[in-house]
Amino acid sequence: MLGGDFNGDDRLDIGLWSNGVWTIRYGDGAGAFGNQTTYTWTAQPGSRVLVEDYNGDGKDDIGVWQSDGSLFVRYGHGDGQFGVADQTQTHWAQPPGPSTAGDYDGDGLSDLAAWTGTAWSLRRGTGSGTFTAARTMAPPPGNGTPLMTDVDGDGRDDLVVWAQTGGEWTVRYNTTPDP
Ligand SMILES: [Ca+2]
Ligand SMILES: [Ca+2]
Ligand SMILES: [Ca+2]
Ligand SMILES: [Ca+2]
Secondary structure (H helix, E strand, O other): OEEEOOOOOOOOEEEEEEOOEEEEEEEOOOOOEEEEEEEEOOOOOOOEEEEEOOOOOOOOEEEEEOOOOEEEEEEEOOOOOEEEEEEEEEEOOOOOOOEEEEOOOOOOOOEEEEEOOOOEEEEOEOOOOOEOOOEEEOOOOOOOEEEEEOOOOOOOOEEEEEEOOOOEEEEEOOOOOOO
16 A cells, blocks of 8 residues: 555545556545545556656656566656556566665655665666666665655655564665765
8 A cells, every 4th residue: 555645636645556456545634535546557466566756746656666677657647647658667687576765865856775685776766767777785774664764854765674573673864975
């Protein structure tokens, strides 16, 4: 389940992704989620969905990272619509593992962090739905459930990882500019 504002009314909506079926339930701002829109897209089993604003236009978009390593981004129109024509596709060798999106370098464009099996890698968004080459970040943190959010309020998202083993949160603060 993923949160975002998909129709541009400044109220949180909920998105559910299940085997290529993307369902949005629109929030009324009072805790209820009534009306819904459903899309069926061709996507491989095991795909992961990351909701972010990938092109920096202030409207939430949907990134679908497929099991063959391809990532397609469908751009939101801000009215709940996601045009078929409005998408970009990138192909990586890496299949989707634990991953999260946020603005790690604070340039206003969404970046992706993904677990490679031994470390977290960061791909910085270019604002056109594509990403720079992966840069490996030495552990810690190790593997776990990731989240990108600005923990220390400096305007750059930090990488937060929940490790079930040991029940620990680890925060990697973004304290230095990325090369
Ligand atoms: Ca909304
Ligand atoms: Ca967008
Ligand atoms: Ca960024
Ligand atoms: Ca921060």
